[in-house]
Amino acid sequence: MSSEKKRSQLPLTRRSVLKAGAAGIAAGTAPMIISTKAHAYLNEPKGSSVTLGFNVPQSGPYADEGADELRAYELAVEHLNGGGDGGMMGTFSSDALQGNGILGKKVEYVTGDTQTKPDAARASARSMIEKDGAIMITGGSSSGVAVAVQGLCQEAGVIFMAGLTHSNDTTGKDKKANGFRHFFNSYMSGAALAPILAANYGEDRVAYHLTADYNWGYTTEEAVRTSTEALGWKTAAAVKTPLAQTDFSSYIAPVQASGADVLILNHYGANMVNSLTSAVQFGLRNAQSNGKNFEIVVPLYSRLMAKGAGENVKGIFGSTNWHWSLEDEGSKAFVKSFGTKYGFPPSQAAHTCYVQTLLYADACERAGTHDPCGVGEALEGFEFDGLGNGPTLYRAEDHQCFKDVLVVKGKENPENEFDLLEIVEVTPVSQVTYDASIFGGELGTCNAG
């Protein structure tokens, strides 16, 4: 495996400078080249291998999530090249993948560090495209990063297979023809969660939102608010909290006096761990308000966050894209493969990254080319199954996957250190599907570089 890995920060050599310069000239004169050489596209693999670029947070607050994404990518590369037990390739409804790389070319990869900063993520993606010849970029743990890198891939002319990004904007107002997202989004979380919340907590509830002050926070608040208000809930207040906030006591303290009886934490990562810890410390879990038990909701859950928050997650509802305890054949195959190799079950971030790699490779095989436009066409409207979420559609209009959504709850009596969330309901895809036009944006046309 290690021989397959190349470093993304290669020293500048005469060859790489010439290559980058040639790429620049090619980009500048792209229309002319395309008209004279119909099949040319950026980083067309000429040798016996094809290079993928895994752009994940290797430093910064989401480094652990990034490490899990990288494990999944390494596993996917191993399986694509015919190694290991094949994982979900054996359960995938498409049989285009043969275990001989992609279109007969061995899969190699380079990695970049997004640092969970849009600028750093763009720089590492650019380096992998220009210096290492990556033909596809994938990964990431933040919507800000996903939108930035997706834009770069569109300009450069390579495919972007998004990692963990949950904002509506990634496949809404910021969607791009070269970008594809398998992960679910804020709208789907809201649509899946609201009925469960109403069923468990009643329709006469008053919610108080604490919302991380950035793009993902806004779309999540809006989605949960719209869905819950449609079922009769009222919203007492929605307060934005700075992304860098670590002590949430000043925000939590006034919640109970506001007349609310549900606190919704539109927070992710460290924000969620800290705000939930404060909320539990301030006794909100055991409090009474308006004659009802006070409740807390976390719209987007991840196992790593649940681990960080410890006991505090018990009994708290949220949603997730996938969970290792699912019993379908695809999930079982992936958990077995990942668990055998690494000794613990994969996270939802690992799952989406593994699936995205397989979907990309499969699209290349079905299109018979690595050309981003051909691959994009093969992904658009593609219906598949066996990858852990049941029957799934890659919608052509916005490049968003539509599949069932999991509503989960922090487990009261975990049996082991990974057993932190339990699945409460698998919300059918029909309930979370929306019109592609509601979030605006234009896909534009595909760019092959």
Added chain:
Amino acid sequence: MELSALLLQVLNGLDKGSAYALIALGLTLIFGTLGVVNFAHGALFMIGAFCSVTLQRLLSTSVITLDETKLDFLGNPAKISTPYVNTWFGPDIGNAIIDWSVPLAILFAIPIMLLIGFVMERGLIKHFYKRPHADQILVTFGLAIVLQEAVKYFFGANQIPAPAPDMFVGSFDFGVYIGMNPGKLMYPYWRIVYFLFALVIILAVFSFLQFTTFGMVVRAGMADRETVGLLGINIDKRFTIMFGIAAAVAGLAGVMYTPINPPSYTMGMDFLVISFVVVVVGGMGSLPGAVLAGFLLGILESFASIRQVIDVLPGINNLVIYLAAIMILLARPRGLLGRKGVMEN
């Protein structure tokens, strides 16, 4: 706005101020004795927090047995962990020991933090005494990054929960003691413990400096290092010990902070900048100034975080400490309790 809401923010401010005051106290001790601006002080706070995590893990070290009746996520017999302390002392006492790992970590952290302080001072910082403050800032900031990355390497980037003992989980109803309706003014037990703990540490440091011969010599050295040296007293050695004590104060602040927010490797940096502002506002080199400014700025920040205030002045909660610092320094250039002559030559 209700009285209870205001009182709640006062309590919050005292709590935030406790952490600021403890870190600023250590910073001032180092600056006042050694004249070094220690940007690695936040990292010492963070290492203290990870002493809690380490002790929790040590106490939870378990013997692993296979349970054939249960299966793990791969379908193999499940591994059952039984902590050694449970085997040695029985489940009741064993679980109680693990439950109390954060308070117990105080005892664990003191020698470790003292040692880290000594090694830091003797191994690195003493070489920078005669160098400009800019050099000291660069080297200690670099050290902070190294320590931070080392902790990340061993513990990962994810936060690790280190909860308070069960008896301190939950909230205390303050309101009923001052005639309010029940549930109007609730405050978490552990945050009250943290505030009281900070007071004890602050009193202990002041008593040590005020009522012991060692403390007297250190104070004399802070006032006039050269003369104390001329009297034949090895003031350098005592200042090294003070560096160790300052590191221990920061470390203990970190140990007890873990139940408030699960520790992560970046937590030191979150406190560092504000603690420097606290030191400057309090008056460079003034220990009472550091404590006073810590609590004052904590309360001010807490009031600025009230929603009604943020609605009128968005973002004021992040700025208020710096705005207050500017105003205080304009009115009193040496800080609240700063004395003439410090940092002025």
